[in-house]
Amino acid sequence: MSLRFQIEGNAGNARAGRLITPHGEVETPVFMPVGTVASVKGVPQDVLEELGVQILLGNTYHLYLRPGVETVRLLGGLHGFMAWPRAILTDSGGFQVFSLNDLRKVTEEGVTFRSHLDGSTHFFSPESAMEAQIGLGADIIMAFDECTEYPADRDRARASMDLTLRWAERSKKYFEKHKHEAPWASTEHVGTAAPGCPAERSSAGLSPAGSRTLNSATGSRAGEGARATQSLFGIIQGGMDRELRRESAERTMEIGFPGYAIGGLSVGEPRELTREIVESTLEHLPADQPRYLMGVGTPEEIVEYAALGVDMMDCVLPTRAARHGLLFTSEGKVSIKQARYAQDQGALDPNCACRVCRRYSRAYLRHLYAANEVLAQVLNTIHNLSFYLDTMRRVRHSIQLGEESRFLSNVWSRPKP
Amino acid sequence: MSLRFQIEGNAGNARAGRLITPHGEVETPVFMPVGTVASVKGVPQDVLEELGVQILLGNTYHLYLRPGVETVRLLGGLHGFMAWPRAILTDSGGFQVFSLNDLRKVTEEGVTFRSHLDGSTHFFSPESAMEAQIGLGADIIMAFDECTEYPADRDRARASMDLTLRWAERSKKYFEKHKHEAPWASTEHVGTAAPGCPAERSSAGLSPAGSRTLNSATGSRAGEGARATQSLFGIIQGGMDRELRRESAERTMEIGFPGYAIGGLSVGEPRELTREIVESTLEHLPADQPRYLMGVGTPEEIVEYAALGVDMMDCVLPTRAARHGLLFTSEGKVSIKQARYAQDQGALDPNCACRVCRRYSRAYLRHLYAANEVLAQVLNTIHNLSFYLDTMRRVRHSIQLGEESRFLSNVWSRPKP
Numbered sequence: 001m002s003l004r005f006q007i008e009g010n011a012g013n014a015r016a017g018r019l020i021t022p023h024g025e026v027e028t029p030v031f032m033p034v035g036t037v038a039s040v041k042g043v044p045q046d047v048l049e050e051l052g053v054q055i056l057l058g059n060t061y062h063l064y065l066r067p068g069v070e071t072v073r074l075l076g077g078l079h080g081f082m083a084w085p086r087a088i089l090t091d092s093g094g095f096q097v098f099s100l101n102d103l104r105k106v107t108e109e110g111v112t113f114r115s116h117l118d119g120s121t122h123f124f125s126p127e128s129a130m131e132a133q134i135g136l137g138a139d140i141i142m143a144f145d146e147c148t149e150y151p152a153d154r155d156r157a158r159a160s161m162d163l164t165l166r167w168a169e170r171s172k173k174y175f176e177k178h179k180h181e182a183p184w185a186s187t188e189h190v191g192t193a194a195p196g197c198p199a200e201r202s203s204a205g206l207s208p209a210g211s212r213t214l215n216s217a218t219g220s221r222a223g224e225g226a227r228a229t230q231s232l233f234g235i236i237q238g239g240m241d242r243e244l245r246r247e248s249a250e251r252t253m254e255i256g257f258p259g260y261a262i263g264g265l266s267v268g269e270p271r272e273l274t275r276e277i278v279e280s281t282l283e284h285l286p287a288d289q290p291r292y293l294m295g296v297g298t299p300e301e302i303v304e305y306a307a308l309g310v311d312m313m314d315c316v317l318p319t320r321a322a323r324h325g326l327l328f329t330s331e332g333k334v335s336i337k338q339a340r341y342a343q344d345q346g347a348l349d350p351n352c353a354c355r356v357c358r359r360y361s362r363a364y365l366r367h368l369y370a371a372n373e374v375l376a377q378v379l380n381t382i383h384n385l386s387f388y389l390d391t392m393r394r395v396r397h398s399i400q401l402g403e404e405s406r407f408l409s410n411v412w413s414r415p416k417p
Numbered sequence: 418m419s420l421r422f423q424i425e426g427n428a429g430n431a432r433a434g435r436l437i438t439p440h441g442e443v444e445t446p447v448f449m450p451v452g453t454v455a456s457v458k459g460v461p462q463d464v465l466e467e468l469g470v471q472i473l474l475g476n477t478y479h480l481y482l483r484p485g486v487e488t489v490r491l492l493g494g495l496h497g498f499m500a501w502p503r504a505i506l507t508d509s510g511g512f513q514v515f516s517l518n519d520l521r522k523v524t525e526e527g528v529t530f531r532s533h534l535d536g537s538t539h540f541f542s543p544e545s546a547m548e549a550q551i552g553l554g555a556d557i558i559m560a561f562d563e564c565t566e567y568p569a570d571r572d573r574a575r576a577s578m579d580l581t582l583r584w585a586e587r588s589k590k591y592f593e594k595h596k597h598e599a600p601w602a603s604t605e606h607v608g609t610a611a612p613g614c615p616a617e618r619s620s621a622g623l624s625p626a627g628s629r630t631l632n633s634a635t636g637s638r639a640g641e642g643a644r645a646t647q648s649l650f651g652i653i654q655g656g657m658d659r660e661l662r663r664e665s666a667e668r669t670m671e672i673g674f675p676g677y678a679i680g681g682l683s684v685g686e687p688r689e690l691t692r693e694i695v696e697s698t699l700e701h702l703p704a705d706q707p708r709y710l711m712g713v714g715t716p717e718e719i720v721e722y723a724a725l726g727v728d729m730m731d732c733v734l735p736t737r738a739a740r741h742g743l744l745f746t747s748e749g750k751v752s753i754k755q756a757r758y759a760q761d762q763g764a765l766d767p768n769c770a771c772r773v774c775r776r777y778s779r780a781y782l783r784h785l786y787a788a789n790e791v792l793a794q795v796l797n798t799i800h801n802l803s804f805y806l807d808t809m810r811r812v813r814h815s816i817q818l819g820e821e822s823r824f825l826s827n828v829w830s831r832p833k834p
Contacts, residue, residue, distance in 0.1 A: 037784070037788045037790060038781070038784065039788075039790045039792045041791055041792065042791040042792055042795060044772075044792065044795060044796065066784070066787065066788050067759065067780075067784040067787070067788070071759060071760055071780065071784075075760065075762060075778060075780050081778075081780065081781055081784075082781060083776045083777050083778070083781065342484065342488060343488055343491055343492065345492060355461075355463065359462065359463070359500045360500050361492065361498075363484075363488065363492050363498065364455070364492070364499060364500065367454070367455065367483070367488075367498075368456060370483065370484070371483050371484075373454060373456045374458050374459040374791060374795070375456045375458065375461065378461060378791070378795060379461065
């Protein structure tokens with residue numbers, strides 16, 4: 001097995017677990033920051049490590065266009081290319097391709113689309129999306145699916161779900177045949193070095209100890225002593241129909257994957273409907289495998305979904321909001337561009353111990369934003385990610401204590417300084 | 418005295434020294450990174466500390482316009498505002514104002530100018546420029562001068578020099594009367610805390626130890642036990658005329674300052690002429706006081722000027738070039754945007770131990786630049802600053818060893834990994 005998932009605590013439907021990948025362990029529930037083109041916009045990798053990020057998400061569509069899969073593969077896959085020794089997950093490219101409304105055409109075979117960069121024509125099939133993700137070399141990759149639009153009537157949702165199921169079979173078939181071709185998959189995993197990615201470059205003349213991964217102290221690593229490979233997750237579709245979601249879950253599980261994602265949500269439907277579909281879909285997924293809810297959410301939502309039993313989430317919200325000066329704090333949202341903060345000497349979030357809140361005032365952050373300084377994006381992003389990761393650590397801690405009834409309230413009552 | 422300057426080594430005309438300011442010590446010769454609006458574009462303050470930056474430069478003109486002197490003053494001066502506990506120098510605003518060719522008018526009294534931001538009208542006199550710099554609270558501030566344009570005939574250069582001398586007197590007079598008004602100047606300097614700037618915010622609930630300055634271990638601090646103030650440097654003008662430069666130096670020294678800057682160079686004249694004027698002007702400056710050459714230069718030039726006896730330099734080149742993908746390395750300049758680096762696995766500079774060269778490949782840096790990722794600016798700037806600071810450390814080391822004859826060659830022959 002190249003992926004192990006251990007459940008270490010429960011509180012109601014929520015679970016605290018540990019996902020053991022070829023590139024280190026991931027404590028769940030986990031929020032995965034988005035590094036679209038192999039960079040979490042504005043944040044150096046060592047800062048991500050310091051924040052406690054254990055897994056990053058990359059977007060296959062963007063990386064396929066730039067710098068191209070072959071370049072990433074030659075540089076050792078995403079881990080080597082972006083010098084990130086910890087775990088990585090890539091999406092299938094499906095969601096992004098389907099977002100190109102006027103630039104795509106879907107057939108049974110796959111999707112023809114035009115690049116948002118230069119208008120050039122490309123084609124993704126389940127097979128080519130797998131080929132791309134194998135070249136990128138993430139620890140966890142996703143089956144190629146059709147993200148059903150919202151709203152969609154039942155016939156449309158069923159047809160789309162059926163297509164996703166046929167594509168899931170083709171994705172798995174291609175993956176099983178080629179899964180040993182990841183840029184680092186031929187490496188025997190012995191010793192402490194993470195495959196394909198020195199944390200520091202030995203070519204810079206540093207001691208070999210510099211190339212150890214930070215997670216090596218745990219001593220456990222999926223696939224240790226064997227040939228580790230990537231792992232392919234299936235994606236549940238079915239629109240906003242509980243019955244179709246159940247059918248999608250059951251038939252995807254029949255195909256069989258080491259983890260399952262819930263796709264096709266956060267596509268414009270009301271928040272309450274999202275929650276209903278998540279809750280009902282989770283009932284049909286195996287309890288002993290990781291469950292990944294794609295593309296959510298606000299700080300409140302990620303807590304709520306973790307309470308429902310979701311193990312993995314990702315969203316551009318903390319990083320994108322940061323770029324627009326919208327900051328998440330224990331006291332609510334702060335729009336740092338507002339003039340009211342111009343002479344505010346206080347920390348952005350007095351209950352946050354991140355390197356931004358420890359050092360800078362709201363007045364300084366407001367000035368950086370108003371003056372259009374790049375450091376505004378850097379610091380704002382670091383804080384928002386810290387807030388999300390801190391939130392998830394509190395959720396996990398509450399689950400481990402088994403505090404079912406006080407779950408949400410525990411998470412939101414933060415210790416005072 | 419609020420500023421002490423000790424010379425600790427000589428090699429020919431070059432000197433290795435130590436400038437002791439109210440906010441820590443600065444080893445000279447020193448290159449001062451430019452943080453125009455209280456931020457070295459894209460680089461967090463803790464990274465600057467890690468790079469070994471001991472003094473930063475801020476631009477009075479820009480800070481006066483945004484966020485405004487009063488805001489900075491209320492937040493504890495620049496040190497408190499930008500959470501930088503080490504030394505700071507501000508320019509007088511003169512150079513920037515004179516760069517606004519069509520937007521300014523000079524009289525004996527001062528300069529009327531229009532903001533490049535919104536076209537609003539403002540006025541700088543020697544007095545108001547001092548007032549602004551006292552409110553900003555840098556450790557070293559500069560007399561208000563007229564930067565003579567190039568080319569200028571002898572009459573024009575003399576008239577401009579005379580004006581600068583009259584303004585220097587007015588600058589000093591105002592400064593002497595108000596120098597105790599810096600935002601931190603009323604603080605008794607006892608113990609280890611730097612005035613006006615906790616390195617970490619005690620309001621965030623951290624231990625008081627977090628508010629110590631990193632330089633406190635040195636135990637020596639200008640003005641310790643007394644009321645420290647800012648220090649005002651004079652500026653030598655005189656165009657490209659050696660005789661006027663001599664006269665400017667002598668008459669500025671008659672007014673009397675704790676340090677002297679050479680201004681009005683790097684304004685379009687040939688490189689060889691710059692060097693001639695620097696060399697001849699230095700002959701007339703006191704050997705026991707710090708000498709600051711404003712607005713230079715390339716890595717080769719800062720080594721050369723240090724060899725001539727310059728103690729302090731500043732330039733936007735390393736930070737601005739970084740934003741355009743131009744990187745300085747021990748093997749020469751690298752334009753990282755070039756396609757030839759697209760699959761280059763090597764470190765940017767194999768002889769550099771900065772956090773960028775230790776971790777990332779040229780291929781990754783090239784990708785970040787090509788994809789217009791903000792991280793490109795962050796990492797490129799960190800490397801270029803590291804290269805400049807590393808260069809100056811080597812220069813200083815060579816001077817301390819007294820290696821006059823091998824001065825330049827030693828600096829440029831770097832140890833192999």
